[in-house]
Amino acid sequence: MIVAQRKKIPEILEIVKEHKNVLVLGCGTCVTVCLAGGEREVSIISSALRIASKKSGKYIKFNEFTIERQCDNVFIEGAAEEIRKNDAVLSLGCGAGVQSIAERYPDKPVYAGLDTAFLGILESRGVWTEKCAQCGACLLADFGGICPVTRCAKHLLNGPCGGSREERCEISPDQPCAWQMIYKRLKDIGETDKINKLYPMKDWSKSLDGGCRIIIREDHRI
Numbered sequence: 319m320i321v322a323q324r325k326k327i328p329e330i331l332e333i334v335k336e337h338k339n340v341l342v343l344g345c346g347t348c349v350t351v352c353l354a355g356g357e358r359e360v361s362i363i364s365s366a367l368r369i370a371s372k373k374s375g376k377y378i379k380f381n382e383f384t385i386e387r388q389c390d391n392v393f394i395e396g397a398a399e400e401i402r403k404n405d406a407v408l409s410l411g412c413g414a415g416v417q418s419i420a421e422r423y424p425d426k427p428v429y430a431g432l433d434t435a436f437l438g439i440l441e442s443r444g445v446w447t448e449k450c451a452q453c454g455a456c457l458l459a460d461f462g463g464i465c466p467v468t469r470c471a472k473h474l475l476n477g478p479c480g481g482s483r484e485e486r487c488e489i490s491p492d493q494p495c496a497w498q499m500i501y502k503r504l505k506d507i508g509e510t511d512k513i514n515k516l517y518p519m520k521d522w523s524k525s526l527d528g529g530c531r532i533i534i535r536e537d538h539r540i
């Protein structure tokens with residue numbers, strides 16, 4: 319899922335300071351799971367913003383609404399009336415959600431209330447870790463399901479850097495060495511022969527191609 323975290327209240331207040339009525343718009347999917355932008359967070363952030371704006375002497379009315387997914391026009395439509403009634407939208411969706419709303423309402427200022435961080439998983443209560451850099455050409459089949467692009471600090475595809483000590487990463491000793499994990503995993507599943515495969519430099523053209531990537535599923539088009 320997409321993992322994001324809330325911007326600080328003073329930063330948000332600075333962003334919306336020119337408006338009188340601001341819709342704090344939550345998203346009920348990824349950012350709800352990572353406790354950044356669901357209905358509960360909309361309520362908490364709106365309350366904090368009301369207090370902060372009152373204290374600043376320039377009162378802004380913050381209205382609350384949450385939809386199922388901000389990155390899907392079908393659900394955005396459900397917020398049409400609320401968006402219309404307010405001067406601006408403070409989206410608590412991920413970057414894709416913010417842009418969806420902005421595209422849908424070209425005359426309405428739409429601001430990001432979250433910092434979108436990465437694609438990751440819930441590791442333990444309150445802890446999320448990055449697992450995929452969305453490179454556009456997945457290599458997991460060769461690496462025992464452990465991504466060296468994301469989890470090796472040097473993004474190495476052909477074995478470890480040699481700096482690992484006691485199975486920790488040379489760059490970030492608080493993290494395990496991704497290549498130690500890859501080797502152990504390949505050994506456990508009987509696929510150590512894959513370690514001998516030599517990879518050329520990663521072809522980033524599938525990812526950083528100077529524009530946004532588009533996936534079209536012809537079988538789903540109407």
Ligand code: SF4
Binds near residue numbers: 453456457458466468
């Ligand atoms: S190889 Fe690429 S697509 Fe696959 S998990 Fe790693 S970054 Fe994500």
Ligand code: SF4
Binds near residue numbers: 470477487489495
């Ligand atoms: S110690 Fe391991 S994870 Fe860290 S940079 Fe070197 S190979 Fe990558």
